[in-house]
Amino acid sequence: MTSQQRSEVTRSRLLAAALTCFSEQGYDATGVAQICQQAGVSKGAFYHHFASKQALFVALLDQWLEALDGQAAGLRMPAATAPQSLQAMVALLQQVFRDASGRLPMFLEFWRQAARDELIWQATMAPFRRYHALLTGIVRAGIAEGSLRPCDPDSVARAIVSMAVGMVLQSALDPAGSDWQQSAQAGMDMLLHGLVETQAADTEAA
Amino acid sequence: MTSQQRSEVTRSRLLAAALTCFSEQGYDATGVAQICQQAGVSKGAFYHHFASKQALFVALLDQWLEALDGQAAGLRMPAATAPQSLQAMVALLQQVFRDASGRLPMFLEFWRQAARDELIWQATMAPFRRYHALLTGIVRAGIAEGSLRPCDPDSVARAIVSMAVGMVLQSALDPAGSDWQQSAQAGMDMLLHGLVETQAADTEAA
DNA sequence: AAAAACATTCCAACCGGTCGGTATTTTATT
DNA sequence: AATAAAATACCGACCGGTTGGAATGTTTTT
Numbered sequence: 001m002t003s004q005q006r007s008e009v010t011r012s013r014l015l016a017a018a019l020t021c022f023s024e025q026g027y028d029a030t031g032v033a034q035i036c037q038q039a040g041v042s043k044g045a046f047y048h049h050f051a052s053k054q055a056l057f058v059a060l061l062d063q064w065l066e067a068l069d070g071q072a073a074g075l076r077m078p079a080a081t082a083p084q085s086l087q088a089m090v091a092l093l094q095q096v097f098r099d100a101s102g103r104l105p106m107f108l109e110f111w112r113q114a115a116r117d118e119l120i121w122q123a124t125m126a127p128f129r130r131y132h133a134l135l136t137g138i139v140r141a142g143i144a145e146g147s148l149r150p151c152d153p154d155s156v157a158r159a160i161v162s163m164a165v166g167m168v169l170q171s172a173l174d175p176a177g178s179d180w181q182q183s184a185q186a187g188m189d190m191l192l193h194g195l196v197e198t199q200a201a202d203t204e205a206a
Numbered sequence: 207m208t209s210q211q212r213s214e215v216t217r218s219r220l221l222a223a224a225l226t227c228f229s230e231q232g233y234d235a236t237g238v239a240q241i242c243q244q245a246g247v248s249k250g251a252f253y254h255h256f257a258s259k260q261a262l263f264v265a266l267l268d269q270w271l272e273a274l275d276g277q278a279a280g281l282r283m284p285a286a287t288a289p290q291s292l293q294a295m296v297a298l299l300q301q302v303f304r305d306a307s308g309r310l311p312m313f314l315e316f317w318r319q320a321a322r323d324e325l326i327w328q329a330t331m332a333p334f335r336r337y338h339a340l341l342t343g344i345v346r347a348g349i350a351e352g353s354l355r356p357c358d359p360d361s362v363a364r365a366i367v368s369m370a371v372g373m374v375l376q377s378a379l380d381p382a383g384s385d386w387q388q389s390a391q392a393g394m395d396m397l398l399h400g401l402v403e404t405q406a407a408d409t410e411a412a
Numbered sequence: 413a414a415a416a417a418c419a420t421t422c423c424a425a426c427c428g429g430t431c432g433g434t435a436t437t438t439t440a441t442t
Numbered sequence: 443a444a445t446a447a448a449a450t451a452c453c454g455a456c457c458g459g460t461t462g463g464a465a466t467g468t469t470t471t472t
Binding site (some may be wrong): 165191 | 230231232234235311314315317318320321322327330331334355357358361362364365367368369370371372373375376378379380383384388389392393396397398399400
């Protein structure tokens with residue numbers, strides 16, 4: 001194994017160990033020594049790869065953002081109606097719920113630091129903005145193509161993102177409290193078809 | 207001033223100082239000494255009123271929950287249709303946004319600790335459950351009275367709570383990013399009336 | 413040999429919490 | 443009413459333990 005490879009392995013081990021520790025105990029409660037122990041490397045190796053504990057945290061955030069980008073990139077479906085696209089986006093949430101299983105508390109760590117660190121804030125808000133923009137586009141197209149009723153795409157997008165974020169947060173707090181994937185599906189369904197009884201609502205039996 | 211009164215003043219000063227410090231710097235980063243300094247009292251006074259830093263945190267949580275209860279209590283409107291009741295609940299969010307102005311990061315602290323402390327978890331989840339139950343009841347009644355289409359009240363309630371939670375979180379991260387109160391209103395509107403274009407949707411011009 | 417990767421050791425700073433002591437108010441007793 | 447006794451509120455120096463990170467040494471790669 002070359003030194004570069006070895007170095008990368010050590011680095012990933014540190015990142016993985018930190019992810020686990022931060023998720024389980026939080027950022028402050030986790031010591032550098034503990035991360036090193038869990039990763040099976042020394043403190044020297046730690047500070048060889050990361051300038052500080054905070055730097056490791058940022059690296060972890062970057063890693064998450066990259067993964068998010070990867071997921072969002074696999075969501076290219078130009079020839080679909082807006083409702084279909086929106087339904088498809090719900091499936092993306094499933095990815096979040098599954099991949100981040102047990103590590104969802106890490107989101108809270110990110111968000112918490114974001115409230116205090118300008119740099120982390122920018123990075124953390126980026127996906128929010130991206131998804132908001134993506135949804136706005138879908139909704140706008142849906143209105144144009146007539147599959148959605150006229151409305152403010154901006155507000156709709158914000159509502160959808162909020163619901164998703166709220167579910168992620170609650171699933172982080174209470175993973176066993178409910179089937180969040182199903183709730184997401186149902187929630188989107190409601191957003192699409194509405195709750196209020198209309199005169200013609202019963203004509204459509206989906 | 208009696209000694210009791212003085213005591214209560216000191217206690218509130220400590221609570222207020224802690225609220226500010228925790229909101230601005232987070233739980234761990236805030237030292238007991240700092241809280242005392244900001245409150246203008248000594249460390250001895252602190253530990254006279256609170257058994258530990260954690261206990262002060264819990265007291266802060268209780269204070270918030272009481273305020274929430276107070277707001278929810280002012281929401282008794284038995285003779286209203288379900289849609290009206292749901293719309294009214296949105297107004298409650300406005301209270302949260304306003305009262306917690308600048309202190310919303312505190313929510314993140316609560317939620318973060320909740321993921322690790324059983325007691326705090328119970329207390330934090332309680333309002334979620336209560337609002338979920340409240341909403342479930344409203345929706346169920348709405349279906350019974352025919353103002354809402356048949357659906358799973360449980361899922362609807364979860365969707366609404368999730369949207370609210372997501373908005374609170376986002377407003378904590380980005381208070382100036384949007385008019386969250388308006389977004390909440392719009393989101394609820396969408397949940398009620400749906401996004402998908404229906405044949406008879408244009409007959410109702412609300 | 414030079415440099416990069418990793419290990420070991422150590423420490424100054426800090427933090428939550430304790431404790432002995434003081435000041436003030438309330439209660440009990442005469 | 444006067445006084446003693448008890449309780450309450452508060453103070454701030456101090457302690458044991460922990461931590462992030464620097465300093466320095468050792469091994470491995472180039």
